[in-house]
Amino acid sequence: MTYNNKMNFLSSLPLYIERGGGFMDELQLINRAKQGNKSALNTLLSNNYAILKGYIIKMIGNPELSQDIIQEAMLKAVLNINKFNPEAKFSTWLIKIGTNIYIDYLRKNKTMEMISDFLESKEGNPEEITINNIEYQEVMNILMSLTYEKRAVFILKHYYGYKYEEIALILNCPVGTVRSRLHNTIKHIVSEFERKELI
Amino acid sequence: MMKNRDKLQNQIIDEYYGEALKSCLSTEDNFADDMENTLAKMNVIKDLDYPLDINILEIIAKAEVIRDRRKFKFEAAGFILVCLITASILGTLLFHTGPKIYLYIQAAISAVMPLIVIPIAINCKSRGEA
Numbered sequence: 264m265t266y267n268n269k270m271n272f273l274s275s276l277p278l279y280i281e282r283g284g285g286f287m288d289e290l291q292l293i294n295r296a297k298q299g300n301k302s303a304l305n306t307l308l309s310n311n312y313a314i315l316k317g318y319i320i321k322m323i324g325n326p327e328l329s330q331d332i333i334q335e336a337m338l339k340a341v342l343n344i345n346k347f348n349p350e351a352k353f354s355t356w357l358i359k360i361g362t363n364i365y366i367d368y369l370r371k372n373k374t375m376e377m378i379s380d381f382l383e384s385k386e387g388n389p390e391e392i393t394i395n396n397i398e399y400q401e402v403m404n405i406l407m408s409l410t411y412e413k414r415a416v417f418i419l420k421h422y423y424g425y426k427y428e429e430i431a432l433i434l435n436c437p438v439g440t441v442r443s444r445l446h447n448t449i450k451h452i453v454s455e456f457e458r459k460e461l462i
Numbered sequence: 463m464m465k466n467r468d469k470l471q472n473q474i475i476d477e478y479y480g481e482a483l484k485s486c487l488s489t490e491d492n493f494a495d496d497m498e499n500t501l502a503k504m505n506v507i508k509d510l511d512y513p514l515d516i517n518i519l520e521i522i523a524k525a526e527v528i529r530d531r532r533k534f535k536f537e538a539a540g541f542i543l544v545c546l547i548t549a550s551i552l553g554t555l556l557f558h559t560g561p562k563i564y565l566y567i568q569a570a571i572s573a574v575m576p577l578i579v580i581p582i583a584i585n586c587k588s589r590g591e592a
Binding site for chain 2: 301304305308309312316317320321326329330333334337338341342395398399402403406420421422424426427442445446449450452453456457461462
């Protein structure tokens, strides 16, 4: 490990502690997975499946494409597990792989179809359900109108509480760019809500 | 004026996400309230979920097949390369020194090979058992 790597590793430690521990467990699982332990690999992927799924579904808004991208991301993660350097969390790495696969997909396919599905609501009266569905559609439309870079920054920050540094690592861009993208995105979303008189 | 308002809004966003210290900032247009209401509405997709057909064990098995195929290709390429190098070295020696060298090399290989191959085989076997 070089001096810089050591310093990066030490500086990233507080992130794990801050996120409620689980770092040692994950590190042990990663080490076992690198040695070829399938059970450890399975646990590692299962533990991080929900976050990857949620992120990709929100990014894409299309279940079929989401499924393909999640499967490919997991496959790539298994194939390249030995290249994973535990300077960052495993979920960060997994999301980075998923994002790169999605970017590749966007390069190959210029257009993407969003599925206009409705939220399944078990609670509330029909009026509330209808209002929720309208809001859901509006939210998805606003989210999909953003560029993928801005969408990724917003989703990672708003729904998953990632820090600017972690998002910068995922999207491979400077922290300042992440910050300005988030600022612009939120101002845009607020203005869209105002324009559509949703608030 | 516009720049100041932008800066204030940026500060409010950073504060909202805990990336800046709280400092009771406010703008004339109630940006903080509007932002909080908007972001609360954005939470309608927070738990968005679709049933997906993903089997992690199947993915791991598929990855193993791909890895084995890659390993086989790599080993086959390595074997062919070593064969080509050996054949070309033997050919060059044969060309420069005559056919006698071929017999010497064969005798040397017959004598030395068991001393190399047997320990390696024992080592591989014991590793496999462990």
